[in-house]
Amino acid sequence: MKSVKAFAPATVANVSCGFDILGFAIDAMGDYVEITRKEKSGLCVVSIEDDGGKLPWEVEKNTCAVAIQAMLDDYGQQIGMDIALRKGLPLGSGMGSSAASAVAALIAANRLLGDPYERKNLLPFAIAAEKAACGAGHADNVAPSLLGGFVLVRDYHPLDVIKLHVPDGLYCTLLHPHYELKTADSRSVLRDSIPLKHSTIQSGNVAGFIAGLYQEDFELISRSMRDVIAEPYRAVLLPGFYEIREALKTAGALGMGISGSGPTLFALSQGSEKSEAIAKAAKEIYESIGLGVDVYFSSINTIGAYVLEEKE
Template sequence: MQSVKAFAPATVANVSCGFDILGFAIDAMGDEVEIRLRQGKGLKVVSIEGDEGRLPYEVEKNTCAVAIQAMLDEMGQEVGMDIFLKKGLPLGSGMGSSAASAVAALVAANYLLGEPFEKKNLLPFAIAAEKAACGAGHADNVAPSLLGGFVLIRDYHPLDVIKLHVPDGLHCTLLHPHFELKTSDSRSVLRDNVSLKHSTIQSGNVAGLIAGLFQEDFELIGRSLRDVIAEPYRATLIPGFYEVKEAVKAAGALGMGISGSGPTLFTLSKGAEVSESIIKAAQEVYDSIGLGVDTYHSAINIQGAYVLEST
């Protein structure tokens, strides 16, 4: 093989109550990365499509290159590789854009080298890329993008990642309003300390959400999609947040929350047929405040990242 192309899906991180510890992958969209072997040593980012010229080509700043380099460093190898990135995710959207790029690059490069690492063992290299992208090596986007499904990051020292059960029929609708919210801005509004009361409420909701997934109890899942730690502060940065939340729940959504650091909002529902009503209800709110919105609906992606083709 001289070339491998891979796909990594978009993700929803935090999932309301699971701040920095929960995430899931969706089928609707993602990034593609092609890796080509070449003579010599070192990585080179050759082309980037779909980023409006905003992403860096420097290997020490580009998440695809950072992830692959971390893998090669672990192997103790120097390999010549050209990187071709095709963005399917908008930047600063809260849909795991940087994570999908890094994960797709890793899956392609690993396959090209004969799969020296099992899929799950690529995760530390993806985390290294996330740290380069946003200054914090969180796994709640890269883990579900890589592994698929719902993922719990129980601990980082050592890294302990658990795939959770996904009920049949659980569906996600994404609402991406037409403005960008930087992760740094979204984190800047958070409080350093959490009250005992809020910690107890949040813990109960995390436990309830996980129990709801395993028991396939959609009502319990909906009751547990409540965030008392991050959402009250981040919602102030997203126009129409509470109006949209009220509208989509009336339209049949189990619950709604902020995807990652925003501004994208996610809803969960039982079955795909509810999505049309959710989208219509949300669209009416955004129209009333004069803000455009892109909408996507998808089943939960169970597969995670995968190889598209090799030559």
């Protein structure tokens, strides 16, 4: 191939009780990367669209380039590639924006090389890009964007990632309010230690949530969507959080949580028919506190990133 274009979906990380270990991919939106092979060795970022001029073009800072370079270092050949990125995700939104860019780049570059890597084996390269982007190499966004569906990051040493079952009819509504919340601020409010009681509650909720996925027990999923480790501290940074959560439950949501580090919120529901009521309830709360909000509806993306186009 001379060039390959790929798409990688947005993701929701943490999923309430699964702080830093659970994530899932959504169908509604994502990033697009086209990789073109060139004669001269080395990587070059040739275009970035729809980022508002905020993303770095330097190959040592751009997540697409960092991910591809990590792959090429492992591959053992420094092949020349031009990188063109089109953002479909807002920056700093809590929807896995940097992860989607890195994953789309890896899927395209891997296909350009003839797919020498199995999909799961691309994950360490995507984690390297996440570390370059935010200083921490977490996998709870890149893993679901790459693999699709719900993903559990069981351990990092060695890396152990498990793709989980997705119940039929599980649906997601994303609420992206019109304000910025920096990841560093969301991290800064967290505690370095947690009480044993909270650890026990959180463990039970993670286990219950995963059991609910496999049993397709939506009531169990709903009961398990409780976070006692991060959400209580982060909620103070999110205007109207508790009012929105109560309104969405009344509107038919199984539960609501913070997507990643925010400010986007997510709600799960059984079927898409409740999405309109969930969106209406959220918009009313945001309007009452003087904030706009973008709403996205999505089924769960079960396949992850994929190639869109190949050119000889």
